[in-house]
Amino acid sequence: MMKKYCYAFAAVTLLFTACSKDDDNVTPENPSAIASSRLDFVEVSGSAHGDHFHDLAEKTGAKDSTAIVFNSNGEAQDGHLHLDPHKVYRIQFRQFNSAGQELQQQYLTSKAVADSFKVFLSGGNLVLNPATGTAENGALFQPREQAYGDGTAVNGKYETTGLLAYFTLGEANSSVEADMSYVVRKFNDATTKATIERTDWNYTDYATRYAGTDVVKLTFELHAEDHE
Numbered sequence: 513m514m515k516k517y518c519y520a521f522a523a524v525t526l527l528f529t530a531c532s533k534d535d536d537n538v539t540p541e542n543p544s545a546i547a548s549s550r551l552d553f554v555e556v557s558g559s560a561h562g563d564h565f566h567d568l569a570e571k572t573g574a575k576d577s578t579a580i581v582f583n584s585n586g587e588a589q590d591g592h593l594h595l596d597p598h599k600v601y602r603i604q605f606r607q608f609n610s611a612g613q614e615l616q617q618q619y620l621t622s623k624a625v626a627d628s629f630k631v632f633l634s635g636g637n638l639v640l641n642p643a644t645g646t647a648e649n650g651a652l653f654q655p656r657e658q659a660y661g662d663g664t665a666v667n668g669k670y671e672t673t674g675l676l677a678y679f680t681l682g683e684a685n686s687s688v689e690a691d692m693s694y695v696v697r698k699f700n701d702a703t704t705k706a707t708i709e710r711t712d713w714n715y716t717d718y719a720t721r722y723a724g725t726d727v728v729k730l731t732f733e734l735h736a737e738d739h740e
Contacts, residue, residue, distance in 0.1 A: 544618075547610040549582040549730055551603060551694060553593070558600040558678065560641045560652045563710035564669075565600065565678050568656075576601070576739050580732055588732040596739040597681035597688070605631070605675045605694070607728070616675055619696060619727075621661040623671065627702040629727070631655060631674025632718045636690035636734060641682060642711055649683040653713045670706045674713075681736050688736040696728035 555576035558568040576599055581589045595601065607616040619629045633653050641650035655672035659665055666672055675696075681688060699705060700723045708722070715721060 541610055543609050543611070543613070544615065545609055546584055546607055546615065546728075548584060548608050549586065549728065550579055550606045550608070551582075551730065551732075552579045552606065553577065553595065553601040553603055553679075555596075555599050556602045556678065560600075560648050560650070560680055560682065562648075563642050563652070564654050565652065565680075568600070568678060570602075582730045582732075586728065586730045588730070592733045592735050594735045594737040594739075595681055597683055597686045597736040598738070600678060600680045603677045603679050605696075605728075617661050619675060620657065620673060623660055623664065623666075626660060626666075626671070626673050627705050628698050628724075629673050630697050630699070630705050630708055630722075631677065631713075632695045632697060632715065633674075633679070633692065633713055634695060634716050634718055635692040636685070636688055636714070638688065638690075638714055639682070639684040640711060640714060641680075644682070644684055647684070651680065651682050651685050651714070653677055653679045654710065669710055670708070681734075686736050686738075688734065690734050692732055692734045694728070694730040694732075695726050697722060697724050698727045699724040 555571055556568060557571050558565045576596060578593065580593050583589055605616055606614055609615055620626045638651040641648060641652040644650040655674035655677045657666045657672050657676050695718070697718065704722050719726070
């Protein structure tokens with residue numbers, strides 16, 4: 513009988529030892545690894561004027577609001593995105609690790625860091641607002657960060673990145689159904705950013721024009737649709 517207890521105790525000891533070794537071999541998750549991303553679109557007040565917006569302001573009361581979620585590969589998980597071409601939207605890019613912590617500020621910690629990054633909203637063969645003349649009814653995408661993570665101010669159009677931006681499709685694109693890509697591009701040369709104009713955001717050949725790497729590329733289908 514005593515031998516049976518000894519054998520049982522030895523077996524349990526071996527089991528716990530094996531489990532402990534297995535636990536020791538578990539690699540902790542990288543807190544910087546991207547698990548998912550999201551683009552939030554919230555209707556605001558404002559009007560298109562050439563390559564930028566006038567009178568941007570948050571709306572009170574009822575407003576159009578939607579979001580699209582992406583997996584770690586940048587693939588949309590929510591189907592199509594429907595936006596009213598007559599409305600202006602604030603776009604906020606968010607990036608998450610597996611614990612749900614936001615990571616997007618890593619691209620804006622300081623001017624020295626942010627100088628290497630710029631957002632492009634590529635695809636759709638859109639009619640851009642400057643091409644519509646006095647009609648002012650084309651597509652417009654305007655990056656609009658106000659401060660870096662270290663608290664210093666973002667100064668002017670050549671310093672903005674686009675993680676926070678404002679967007680309208682415009683009536684000239686009211687029949688659009690297109691595949692789009694939201695791209696955060698890291699340049700090989702940080703001086704590249706200062707050469708990018710406000711009208712350069714929609715190029716499909718941005719990768720050829722601006723040497724670097726897509727550190728984020730979110731792909732989704734965009735449909736223009738009038739909303740009440």
